[in-house]
Amino acid sequence: MKGMTIIVKKVTQFIAPIIFIFGLYIVFYGHLSPGGGFAGGVIMASSFILQILANGEILDKLRQEESGLEFLESGAILGFIIIAALGLILSGSFVFFSNFLHNGVIGRLLSAGIIPIENIIVGTEVCAAITTIFIALVVYKDEVAL
Numbered sequence: 001m002k003g004m005t006i007i008v009k010k011v012t013q014f015i016a017p018i019i020f021i022f023g024l025y026i027v028f029y030g031h032l033s034p035g036g037g038f039a040g041g042v043i044m045a046s047s048f049i050l051q052i053l054a055n056g057e058i059l060d061k062l063r064q065e066e067s068g069l070e071f072l073e074s075g076a077i078l079g080f081i082i083i084a085a086l087g088l089i090l091s092g093s094f095v096f097f098s099n100f101l102h103n104g105v106i107g108r109l110l111s112a113g114i115i116p117i118e119n120i121i122v123g124t125e126v127c128a129a130i131t132t133i134f135i136a137l138v139v140y141k142d143e144v145a146l
Helices: 006-028 037-055 059-090 115-145
Strands: none
Touching: 006 037, 006 115, 037 115, 059 115
16 A cells, blocks of 8 residues: 555645544533443544545554554443442442442533543544444455465
């Protein structure tokens, strides 16, 4: 994969960080507005996919990024389970995913207990998973073509 023209590469350099920041916004404010971890994670992954499509990457570098993303994905899943288990242990009600944090003031960023934390973890996992799937498809396509 050699990449696209210089115009596409420069526009991608400008647009991809904006897309990523918008995805972060959707993740962080998912408990206050429509959106959340999954939607924000997909938006963040699209910024990485855009960069890969515009710039083109060599297979060795993509394989290296894929292994790093798999590690991030596994860590996010582990974090999700840890937060859920902490709810089971710390809440005193013995309910999985029980809220053990203060709820705060309604309408503020820190107003939903563990839900924003779970949104961040889900957003990280979805971003890593979708980017990993895309990279795996690109690597597989190039290996079959060789």
